[in-house]
Amino acid sequence: MSEAATRPKHVGSAVRRVEDPRLLAGQGSYVADLFPADALHVAFRRSEHGHARIRGVDAAAAAALPGVIAVVTAAELDGLVRPVRATSRMANYQATATRPLAAGKVRYVGEPVVAVLAESRYIAEDGAELVEIDYDPLPDIADPEAAAQPDAPVLNPETSSNILVDRSFSRGEPEAAMAAAPHRVGGRFRFHRKAPIAMEPRACLATIERGRGALTLHSATQIPGIIRDALADALDLPGHALRVVAPDVGGGFGGKASLYAEEMVVAALARRHGRAIGWVADRMEDILSTSHGFDEIVDAELGFDADGRLLALRADILGDIGAASIYPWTAALEPVQVASFLPGPYRLASYRGHVRAVATSKAPTGPYRGVGRPISTFVMERLVDMAAHRLGLDPVELRRRNLIKAEEFPYKIGSGIIWDRSGFQECLESACATIDYAALRREQEVARAAGRWIGIGVASYAELTGIGSRISAAPGMPINTGTETADISIDSTGAVTAKFGVASHGQGLETTLTQIVADELGARLADIRIVQGDSAAVPHGTGTYASRSAVLAGGAATLSARVVRQKLVAAAAHLLEASEADIEVEEGRVRVAGTDRELTFREVARAVYSEMGRFPRDTRPDLSASETYDPYFGTTASATHIAMVEIDPGTFSVRVLRHVVAEDCGRLINPMIVDGQVHGGVAQGIGAALLEEVIYDERGQIVTANLVDYLVPTAAEIPSLEVAHVESELPATIGGYRGMGEGGTIGAPAAIANAVSDALAPLGIEIAELPVTPERLFRLIQAARTQI
Amino acid sequence: MTAKQHIALTVNGRRVEAEVEPRLLLADFLRGTLGLTGTHVGCEHGVCGACTILLDGVSARSCLTLAVQADGSSVETVESLGSPEMLSDLQLVFREHHALQCGFCTPGMLMTATDLLRTQPLATDEEIRDGLSGNLCRCTGYENIVRALRAAAARRETTTP
Numbered sequence A: 001m002s003e004a005a006t007r008p009k010h011v012g013s014a015v016r017r018v019e020d021p022r023l024l025a026g027q028g029s030y031v032a033d034l035f036p037a038d039a040l041h042v043a044f045r046r047s048e049h050g051h052a053r054i055r056g057v058d059a060a061a062a063a064a065l066p067g068v069i070a071v072v073t074a075a076e077l078d079g080l081v082r083p084v085r086a087t088s089r090m091a092n093y094q095a096t097a098t099r100p101l102a103a104g105k106v107r108y109v110g111e112p113v114v115a116v117l118a119e120s121r122y123i124a125e126d127g128a129e130l131v132e133i134d135y136d137p138l139p140d141i142a143d144p145e146a147a148a149q150p151d152a153p154v155l156n157p158e159t160s161s162n163i164l165v166d167r168s169f170s171r172g173e174p175e176a177a178m179a180a181a182p183h184r185v186g187g188r189f190r191f192h193r194k195a196p197i198a199m200e201p202r203a204c205l206a207t208i209e210r211g212r213g214a215l216t217l218h219s220a221t222q223i224p225g226i227i228r229d230a231l232a233d234a235l236d237l238p239g240h241a242l243r244v245v246a247p248d249v250g251g252g253f254g255g256k257a258s259l260y261a262e263e264m265v266v267a268a269l270a271r272r273h274g275r276a277i278g279w280v281a282d283r284m285e286d287i288l289s290t291s292h293g294f295d296e297i298v299d300a301e302l303g304f305d306a307d308g309r310l311l312a313l314r315a316d317i318l319g320d321i322g323a324a325s326i327y328p329w330t331a332a333l334e335p336v337q338v339a340s341f342l343p344g345p346y347r348l349a350s351y352r353g354h355v356r357a358v359a360t361s362k363a364p365t366g367p368y369r370g371v372g373r374p375i376s377t378f379v380m381e382r383l384v385d386m387a388a389h390r391l392g393l394d395p396v397e398l399r400r401r402n403l404i405k406a407e408e409f410p411y412k413i414g415s416g417i418i419w420d421r422s423g424f425q426e427c428l429e430s431a432c433a434t435i436d437y438a439a440l441r442r443e444q445e446v447a448r449a450a451g452r453w454i455g456i457g458v459a460s461y462a463e464l465t466g467i468g469s470r471i472s473a474a475p476g477m478p479i480n481t482g483t484e485t486a487d488i489s490i491d492s493t494g495a496v497t498a499k500f501g502v503a504s505h506g507q508g509l510e511t512t513l514t515q516i517v518a519d520e521l522g523a524r525l526a527d528i529r530i531v532q533g534d535s536a537a538v539p540h541g542t543g544t545y546a547s548r549s550a551v552l553a554g555g556a557a558t559l560s561a562r563v564v565r566q567k568l569v570a571a572a573a574h575l576l577e578a579s580e581a582d583i584e585v586e587e588g589r590v591r592v593a594g595t596d597r598e599l600t601f602r603e604v605a606r607a608v609y610s611e612m613g614r615f616p617r618d619t620r621p622d623l624s625a626s627e628t629y630d631p632y633f634g635t636t637a638s639a640t641h642i643a644m645v646e647i648d649p650g651t652f653s654v655r656v657l658r659h660v661v662a663e664d665c666g667r668l669i670n671p672m673i674v675d676g677q678v679h680g681g682v683a684q685g686i687g688a689a690l691l692e693e694v695i696y697d698e699r700g701q702i703v704t705a706n707l708v709d710y711l712v713p714t715a716a717e718i719p720s721l722e723v724a725h726v727e728s729e730l731p732a733t734i735g736g737y738r739g740m741g742e743g744g745t746i747g748a749p750a751a752i753a754n755a756v757s758d759a760l761a762p763l764g765i766e767i768a769e770l771p772v773t774p775e776r777l778f779r780l781i782q783a784a785r786t787q788i
Numbered sequence B: 001m002t003a004k005q006h007i008a009l010t011v012n013g014r015r016v017e018a019e020v021e022p023r024l025l026l027a028d029f030l031r032g033t034l035g036l037t038g039t040h041v042g043c044e045h046g047v048c049g050a051c052t053i054l055l056d057g058v059s060a061r062s063c064l065t066l067a068v069q070a071d072g073s074s075v076e077t078v079e080s081l082g083s084p085e086m087l088s089d090l091q092l093v094f095r096e097h098h099a100l101q102c103g104f105c106t107p108g109m110l111m112t113a114t115d116l117l118r119t120q121p122l123a124t125d126e127e128i129r130d131g132l133s134g135n136l137c138r139c140t141g142y143e144n145i146v147r148a149l150r151a152a153a154a155r156r157e158t159t160t161p
């Protein structure tokens, strides 16, 4: 195609980030930095009960506090903002509503019940504490297995049971193949609930343009376009009077990828009061109310033959999705993805998966980095290791025999997902080579002989990224997540502005999209400005989630830039009196090849837009384009992780000594940024495997609502991380990019679980529950020792 | 409301006087009263380190410090290091090593790093990791922050006589 596409200049190199100077100098603009001096602050009084009926609210003391402007309950918001429902096309799905404030009953600790509006955050919080809420406790619905029983009390009045989703997958002859399998391994696996813990707590700020009644909501969100569309309905506003902006956002990881009650309240109150109103979460309410992730019980069994050939897989998945179905992803998102991805990157003819999503009185779950696949990978990779152990085969060898090979793509797995060509085998070999697997095993032998508990764990996985319009990013969700638009223009000064519907929250999209636009357009990096995270930038966009932005926005950028470049070439050919074929564009200049006749972008732009008489009236061009990209199927990204761990026999804490990732994300736009994404993902995976757990007691009381009890890994717990890149064969996406933002978190927990099991193999311990905390490990080891 | 108290301190080399409520956190004073929003608040309970500043030259958590406690002190925030157009050596080394993603932890990391580079040998990665262990970063997995600090420590060796 264009010469830029074949000779990329910036794509593929470690371009320094555009975002960095402002962020390093403390000049970023996060939502909490944007409050005007006269903004009012909201504080929420949240439920202290897991499940209770609200008998009454006494707001008198709060309302009397000097500086308190209003104390607001659900009833007062009726008519100002409508509840939003996460609908689905999935059979056996029960929708629930997202309401601004709890009405009638509370369903989890932390659910917002009353909003206090005041002149400062300090006063708003004082006011919230003075609110008296009278509750009638209702039966506890904290245990997912009990909540799934037919006679269990029902949490959401609009549903007939707590089972919000019930779905099965079947392929091949799962029952017969399992029964006939010469060997079987299996067990009950438990992956405990996590909190995303972006370092910036959630926050939002609504400002009003009084002259025309327009509302701008600045929100720490990954999905400004989806929030705009949902609030436009909820508030009954046209899109041009409602703009949602995600400014600098301090991390998201999925936790900022849903619509929240606080956004509805803040927007509705700003409209009612006609002035700027905002809310900034403290860490406790962030942990209480930001969507959690990964809470599943999986009963699974794998059948295989004496050569280690995998024959049949069966799984029963119970997902504890918390109090309600989150908007827009629905309760299906996390648990159904576990069932969809469980067969993994393997050749496996027969699969049966059954999944239920059950509501309990805990914070709603939603997307969290990896969505479902950290669990599916944990379970499948544990089963594969257990199979290897049974046969006395090396776990790498068993994977080598079963991973789908180059010539077998495209490959349809048991849940119906189709893998396109990706380096499954290549990643395994590359990870082994990078870490020198054979040497590592020898090292382990020596350490074991010296009495040390050292283990090596391997995990391979595949994921679907850059998903186009054929399926939704969440199973059954009726919202189109398969397209993105890029609006690129060269203005009359020759400056390039490229606008997108995606919303960077640390990924460095301003940089990677600049690289793509610069290459395709022939512009200089410094001439390009990327506008993103703003619902007003393009007519429709959804945001950044599901490892989609490099693929979708990158593809849209390429399409639009090519059109603009063509217009630029045509204009320059006219101005330079040359043929279009002879025009070259490079470094912000257009030139007649082989001559010194050239014009800068600025000169072309001025001639096009500002100068009289340079073009015939009917051929005066513009230098802009807006193109939309839909990769339709999406593409497969894959990786193998290898971890080496050591268990301290005194404290039972696990230390990760080495962690290597070999991954295939197609063409790298910016290797420095890709490595950074892998590092961050792996650290979250290590946290998920060893430290992090949101704990509720049997009454639905959360006991980990701060960073002392909810342990996020620090620099001292994370080892030095090594990353290798495999470019197997470029996928059919524009530019050859695959998504890669989540992968680190998908592979790491499984690799570490396998490594810990390997370390304890002499005791016959198989890890089936994560996180594997010192306490859990102590119990497992005690039990194993008493058995011996 | 309790009566406001008068405080006088130096912030980034500038003399500042104000009347503040006794309960006002130093972080909120810096951000809200002075508009120095580079200091971030990530937990308000002293764990995350996003709010780290230098108080009389020593790293401190501005979410655990009251503004009135800083009376008579000298405070340095991230804004004292460099500007977007003219980054400091430490900021440049962070950029070079891609030691930030979302940037929310970064001001606190930079202030902690400033303190560490002044006072610690930072001879090994382990020392660097220990030194950083009071500052949480959820984006980078710490790898590139450690690399940046390793480079900064090495440069310090070659530049100090």
Ligand code: FES
Pocket: B040, B041, B042, B043, B044, B045, B046, B047, B048, B049, B050, B051, B052, B061, B062, B063, B064
């Ligand atoms: S905000 Fe001060 S330590 Fe987290």
Ligand code: FES
Pocket: A199, A250, A251, A506, B099, B100, B101, B102, B103, B104, B105, B106, B136, B137, B138, B139, B140
């Ligand atoms: S860069 Fe995002 S928390 Fe550190």
